[in-house]
């Protein structure tokens with residue numbers, strides 16, 4: 001016959017020592033195999049609290065309910081609370097109107113998050129930043145940065161006109177004090193950035209007496225830009241090569257200019273070259289743009305794209321020959337154009353030529369053969385001085401922009417400065433005063449290759465950009481998609497042969 005043991009009263013827990021049975025709180029059965037499996041019913045802590053503690057706990061639990069609801073139902077809870085509050089204090093009509101407005105905002109955010117962000121989130125952030133940052137401490141910040149002025153007993157600070165925000169930058173439009181110039185602010189840019197807790201402050205003149213202070217809080221160019229799908233048909237005067245730090249596309253025009261890309265080793269000069277080739281690729285396929293490529297680094301950088309090139313040379317003699325050919329083409333075109341037109345129009349019979357020279361300094365300064373150097377200098381001066389009108393654009397990369405290395409620097413109207421080793425190289429590339437106006441190329445981190453500054457016509461301040469990056473696979477894909485038909489370009493140091501254009505083929 002089985003013996004039963006009555007459970008003890010829950011209000012009076014029984015404790016046992018190990019060996020005698022399990023020590024548990026609450027109902028207990030002795031660990032006696034003769035009476036079946038041991039079990040116990042654990043009691044929740046606090047069951048035996050005095051009344052006052054239980055009441056306090058209950059109050060805390062009730063106070064936590066709204067937070068728990070908000071946590072679990074972040075949209076429904078505030079909607080119901082706001083709805084009830086409106087209904088109670090403002091009546092039905094107002095409640096319906098407000099809830100409709102809120103629902104409209106929710107739908108806007110859901111259907112078009114980009115425009116919602118631009119017109120609502122950024123606007124609210126701008127109001128907040130203006131009130132919190134650019135109003136309260138503004139005068140004292142200007143004073144501390146040496147940008148306030150005194151007249152008699154009074155002190156004056158520049159006036160904030162507008163504040164705009166995007167995810168990375170605060171744009172503050174400021175009216176200068178009499179006697180101030182944008183250079184005064186540019187000289188204090190680092191101090192302004194530190195005062196307002198920004199990574200950098202860029203100063204841009206808006207109109208006389210008014211400027212924009214761009215306080216950069218996060219680097220919009222931190223992440224690499226993936227390869228960009230080229231426009232088809234190609235617009236040669238607005239090729240998209242990457243992105244600017246405002247998120248806008250970085251566009252470059254080739255007709256009527258030559259482009260110099262300067263940057264230390266591994267600064268990403270190759271990415272500017274490949275982004276340009278990618279942007280003109282559909283026109284290469286269609287035959288009205290040709291790429292002639294010169295790669296003094298033994299063909300390593302440009303060889304993967306040889307299938308896209310009408311000419312390709314990487315041996316000293318062949319490279320000089322190729323540039324002489326370009327000079328010859330320019331002379332022929334100039335003869336044909338004289339008296340008819342002043343600007344070349346590209347066609348498949350007479351295509352626009354993009355002459356790419358990777359590491360120009362090798363050709364101009366480091367080539368040992370003096371005869372070749374002389375031939376090169378003469379051909380290059382024709383190409384750079386007369387090529388623009390004749391439908392030829394030189395895109396050249398250089399590591400060292402010093403005058404003695406690139407003595408033809410001034411013949412490149414468009415310049416791109418990537419990461420540099422020294423601050424004084426910036427003005428050599430982008431022009432006097434650009435470093436002072438914010439093009440701090442020596443501060444570009446090594447881990448962001450492809451980031452640089454570009455001087456833009458009509459704007460005193462350089463813009464910060466990042467070129468799209470094409471990995472080897474992307475270049476292979478590009479060649480497969482856009483190589484011109486029956487290209488006869490060869491990756492060799494020997495003579496190079498013109499690619500057959502579509503129109504010429506048809507003929």
Ligand SMILES: Nc1ncnc2c1ncn2[C@@H]1O[C@H](COP(=O)(O)OP(=O)(O)OP(=O)(O)O)[C@@H](O)[C@H]1O
Nearest residue numbers: 224264265266267268269270271449450467468469
């Ligand atoms: N735009 C870019 N975005 C991300 N990574 C890049 C970009 N451009 C280059 N890189 C990376 O940086 C490395 C060096 O780039 P690249 O060869 O273009 O530099 P470079 O300036 O031409 O150097 P060098 O003068 O030594 O030839 C590349 O292998 C690539 O990994």
